[in-house]
Amino acid sequence: MDITIYTDADACPVKSIIDGVAEQYEIPSVFVSSYAHFSAQNYYSKVVMVDADPEAVDLYITNQVKPGDVVITQDNGLAVLVLQKGVSAMSPRGSIFSESDSQALLNGRFEGIQMKRRKIRGRGPSKFKKSDQEAFKIAFLKLLNKPHEQ
Template identity: 45%
Template structure:
């Protein structure tokens, strides 16, 4: 069975790029989103509509992805769990998550959450740019090309 591309789609800014590359490399894709985020997607895009619970999309992805699949997500915690399963996890900015960096990313995430709970202001992500979009496209295309030749 061929690997698939899964997308944590609720706030994914690179849907068009994913669809384009999935078609180019003839990969099935599944966009996972809550019913509160109604999306108009082309007919060849499979969807999984989940509840609005905070972790519903994550749980769906954890239950359905398998080794050698690709998952696009901004969620560091989800990415850390996917990597353990042998899934390639990419951010919409084109960052390919690695097991080696996960401890630091999760520690930083925890520290920021703790600071916010204590009433401190923390920096959010920088504005998504056209350069981020291009970086993502190249990263996903490289990953798909690697899979094609392995």
């Protein structure tokens, strides 16, 4: 399988899972972060640092991916962009996105932007739990067509 895993690594809560799976199955993996989210941690995955511009990570990933690759992101806009390029996309909570989700993803992004402009604070996502990590790993392995190992 000729795929690369790209992770929008700014504040990604499942980097260790992604990194471990990529290493175990020898899949090329790239963590893309802005300089504002620098980490000195060592990974199997290649780490790419980009400018702190709000869209720099999205632009880098969008320009690098090819059909068949996998992108992990919490950014609905990035998910829609890569889906249109024949790339698989999923969230750190284990949701695998499809092109049929595109309109809902864009609507959610638009509503979030409108709330920020009006300075309205939403509830935000629930606290990330161990069960979220487990759901992510199961969905991630399924997406990569690898058997789930405890």
